[in-house]
Amino acid sequence: MLTIGAHMSIAGGIAKTAKNVVAMKANTMQIFSRNPRGSNYRNYEQKEVDAFQDIRRRHGFGPLLAHAPYTMNLASGNEKTYEFACMVIQEDLVRMDALGIENLVFHPGSHTGIGADAGIRNIIRGLNQAMTETQNITVLLETMSGKGTEIGVTFEELRQIRDGVRFPENIGVCLDTCHVFAAGYDIVHDLDGVLEEFDQVLGLPLLRAVHLNDSMMPFGSHKDRHAAIGAGEIGLDALLKVLTHPALKDLPFYLETPFDEEGHGKEIAMLREELDSR
Numbered sequence: 001m002l003t004i005g006a007h008m009s010i011a012g013g014i015a016k017t018a019k020n021v022v023a024m025k026a027n028t029m030q031i032f033s034r035n036p037r038g039s040n041y042r043n044y045e046q047k048e049v050d051a052f053q054d055i056r057r058r059h060g061f062g063p064l065l066a067h068a069p070y071t072m073n074l075a076s077g078n079e080k081t082y083e084f085a086c087m088v089i090q091e092d093l094v095r096m097d098a099l100g101i102e103n104l105v106f107h108p109g110s111h112t113g114i115g116a117d118a119g120i121r122n123i124i125r126g127l128n129q130a131m132t133e134t135q136n137i138t139v140l141l142e143t144m145s146g147k148g149t150e151i152g153v154t155f156e157e158l159r160q161i162r163d164g165v166r167f168p169e170n171i172g173v174c175l176d177t178c179h180v181f182a183a184g185y186d187i188v189h190d191l192d193g194v195l196e197e198f199d200q201v202l203g204l205p206l207l208r209a210v211h212l213n214d215s216m217m218p219f220g221s222h223k224d225r226h227a228a229i230g231a232g233e234i235g236l237d238a239l240l241k242v243l244t245h246p247a248l249k250d251l252p253f254y255l256e257t258p259f260d261e262e263g264h265g266k267e268i269a270m271l272r273e274e275l276d277s278r
């Protein structure tokens, strides 16, 4: 069965968000682990957490995904920025694990001039101070488009991070279709080849989630602009092949296309229809 959802707002609380997932006929969701541009978060009352767990259980949600804030840069060479990122990842792993959320994804970060190797060393150090042996939550590294000094634009960089951490078995990868396409992995003409490369460098079992997005920017552009499914340079056909590929079809898919919940609901319905008619 297809596991699909979208990035959802938690402004109305997490139980309300889960209700909205059901209403849009999705069966998973991605939420921010805290305010994406600031540093605030709110703690939920037990009653609300119970309601959330109840909805998710009754409706058989697939693995849920929390996304770390964009302001968190674990690769940074700036002390303040780095300390902040270390605090955020440590707190949010505890908070999201306590909610029973299966995966937390983060952008590996931008080295902003200190070089990729130094940036990767910072990421590893930051993960090691945050991850504990007893946590159930898996940390997902997101594949990036490579804008600016971003790390995670190649599978090899993600491998370096995983190889360096103390608990590598708690690390996985989230493949963002828009980002890999912009990074220069040709999922349109050679999806098999890209997945083979992923398998050789990282191993397919590490692939735990897919961000399903079209790309406004062309192949290899290293620009990160999401487009609605079918309205970008990747196209509906190629994205349907991602959804149905034997190596991917059982993973959870999350839309991060430029829509609100109503639009995401329509997009999910359209994808289901296309899959049924093929």
Ligand code: FE
Binding pocket: 067, 107, 142
């Ligand atoms: Fe992301």
Ligand code: FE
Binding pocket: 142, 176, 211, 256
């Ligand atoms: Fe993404």
Ligand code: ZN
Binding pocket: 176, 178, 179, 224, 225, 226
């Ligand atoms: Zn993006």
